[in-house]
Amino acid sequence: MNKRERPLDELFQSAKSQEPKLSFDEVSKRFSTSISGGGITKWSNGIFKNIINKTSLFITSTAVLIGTTVFLSYNTNNQNLNKETITDVYSDNTKIILAQGNEPKIELEDRKVADQVKDGPKEKPRNTNDDKRKQIDTFLISLDTDTLTNNMNSGTKITFRDLPQSFFTETADLFEIENSQKVEEKISATQKSNPEERDLILNSDSDQSKVDSTEKVFTLNEYSTESDFRRVYELAKKAGIDYWYRVHHQKKRKTKELFLVRDFKITMSIPGTDIASNIIVNVAREGSFKVKFGWTTDYNGQAIDLSESILIDESK
Amino acid sequence: MNTKRQKKFLSLYKPVHDRFERFCRARVFGQMEYGDLMNDTLVIAFQKFHELKSEKAFLSYLFSICLRVLSNYNKKKKELSYHDSEQILNVSSDIRTDRDADVHLLYQALAKLPETQKESLILFEITGFSIKEIAELHDVSISVVKQRLVRGRKKLTQLLNPAPLSQLNKNNPS
Numbered sequence: 001m002n003k004r005e006r007p008l009d010e011l012f013q014s015a016k017s018q019e020p021k022l023s024f025d026e027v028s029k030r031f032s033t034s035i036s037g038g039g040i041t042k043w044s045n046g047i048f049k050n051i052i053n054k055t056s057l058f059i060t061s062t063a064v065l066i067g068t069t070v071f072l073s074y075n076t077n078n079q080n081l082n083k084e085t086i087t088d089v090y091s092d093n094t095k096i097i098l099a100q101g102n103e104p105k106i107e108l109e110d111r112k113v114a115d116q117v118k119d120g121p122k123e124k125p126r127n128t129n130d131d132k133r134k135q136i137d138t139f140l141i142s143l144d145t146d147t148l149t150n151n152m153n154s155g156t157k158i159t160f161r162d163l164p165q166s167f168f169t170e171t172a173d174l175f176e177i178e179n180s181q182k183v184e185e186k187i188s189a190t191q192k193s194n195p196e197e198r199d200l201i202l203n204s205d206s207d208q209s210k211v212d213s214t215e216k217v218f219t220l221n222e223y224s225t226e227s228d229f230r231r232v233y234e235l236a237k238k239a240g241i242d243y244w245y246r247v248h249h250q251k252k253r254k255t256k257e258l259f260l261v262r263d264f265k266i267t268m269s270i271p272g273t274d275i276a277s278n279i280i281v282n283v284a285r286e287g288s289f290k291v292k293f294g295w296t297t298d299y300n301g302q303a304i305d306l307s308e309s310i311l312i313d314e315s316k
Numbered sequence: 317m318n319t320k321r322q323k324k325f326l327s328l329y330k331p332v333h334d335r336f337e338r339f340c341r342a343r344v345f346g347q348m349e350y351g352d353l354m355n356d357t358l359v360i361a362f363q364k365f366h367e368l369k370s371e372k373a374f375l376s377y378l379f380s381i382c383l384r385v386l387s388n389y390n391k392k393k394k395e396l397s398y399h400d401s402e403q404i405l406n407v408s409s410d411i412r413t414d415r416d417a418d419v420h421l422l423y424q425a426l427a428k429l430p431e432t433q434k435e436s437l438i439l440f441e442i443t444g445f446s447i448k449e450i451a452e453l454h455d456v457s458i459s460v461v462k463q464r465l466v467r468g469r470k471k472l473t474q475l476l477n478p479a480p481l482s483q484l485n486k487n488n489p490s
Contacts, residue, residue: 011422012441014415020337031358
């Protein structure tokens with residue numbers, strides 16, 4: 001008779017009457033050893049090995065995570081300590097003073113700064129006992145001469161943050177000079193004639209650096225989008241121009257991805273003057289065109305004139 | 317003090333050893349070393365021995381701890397899966413008589429049943445627990461245990477008596 005065809009009860013009976021593979025003595029001996037030996041060490045092949053391994057893994061990973069977090073937060077705090085915002089710049093004939101309100105933070109010898117700027121980044125900073133002075137020295141040495149000049153010429157605000165990232169050291173990247181209307185920094189005229197003699201001159205009342213006028217020119221064509229027209233409108237309003245425009249695009253077609261400009265009209269005028277300009281463009285079907293127009297602004301960004309060189313190039 | 321307690325514990329365990337050993341062997345067949353399960357259960361049972369109120373309840377006390385250990389084991393089943401092949405080989409090497417072969421086949425079939433059905437069948441058929449006791453151990457109603465036993469036996473019969481080839485050919489003409 002096949003074993004698989006035997007009745008189930010008979011199989012169960014066989015299992016029930018089978019002699020134990022592990023005797024009581026064996027089990028009790030192992031049990032006694034486990035109890036006396038602390039238990040856990042004897043379960044190396046059992047369930048608890050895995051539990052212990054997992055627990056230790058969890059504890060280790062948690063400790064590492066906490067350690068990393070503490071380390072990172074400590075470093076961040078240290079960086080925060082180095083941040084300073086310079087709100088005022090004062091100077092006399094010998095020194096530049098960077099200050100926070102009325103509290104002087106850093107003093108620089110004018111001549112020293114000038115020398116360092118002149119000699120460029122190859123020169124190492126002079127040894128000083130003052131850490132802050134050392135920091136700003138290093139920063140200025142690494143600063144590109146043209147960049148410094150441009151920033152100083154720009155007038156009311158010098159923001160070192162705007163400079164290339166490579167110029168920054170850990171301690172110098174957040175020096176910011178604001179509210180510098182009290183001081184106007186200019187590069188002296190000697191810079192133009194002889195670079196060796198250039199120097200920083202403070203409290204100058206020279207207007208040479210001010211830009212008299214700027215011409216803004218825009219070009220529109222059949223591919224110009226509504227946002228292009230809108231951008232010009234916003235810039236015109238910013239320049240104080242009475243600006244009005246209307247634009248029609250060609251009808252939407254399923255086969256066309258772009259909706260070409262069909263016609264548009266722009267009217268510009270400068271309030272308080274008789275300066276005005278009208279641009280009207282009608283485009284033939286699928287035609288192309290190019291319109292250049294613009295205006296001139298003064299140093300305050302206000303329009304003083306409309307561009308006379310309006311160019312309309314229409315072709316089919 | 318500890319030795320005395322240990323002796324007392326073992327004296328209570330000795331009468332139930334055979335049943336407990338059979339249960340553990342059948343229950344974790346092909347899953348893990350049943351000796352480990354036995355030892356783990358005994359150690360925990362000894363540590364909590366003071367909680368045992370009546371010596372008469374030692375059997376159910378021991379089995380309830382064993383079921384909890386097994387429950388924890390099942391949660392970590394994936395990590396322990398490497399034991400399977402070793403265990404099956406070891407069991408196969410224990411076959412010496414026809415009875416051993418029969419029991420081996422039975423355990424193999426039991427191992428394929430769902431956990432609850434397998435456990436109920438082993439407790440009822442091999443270990444000799446009553447349906448009421450099984451219901452208490454599993455914390456379910458008697459009817460649930462009965463249902464598990466019926467379904468378990470049905471599946472077990474199917475596993476041990478596969479359909480004849482002629483019947484299979486009828487169902488699958490291709």
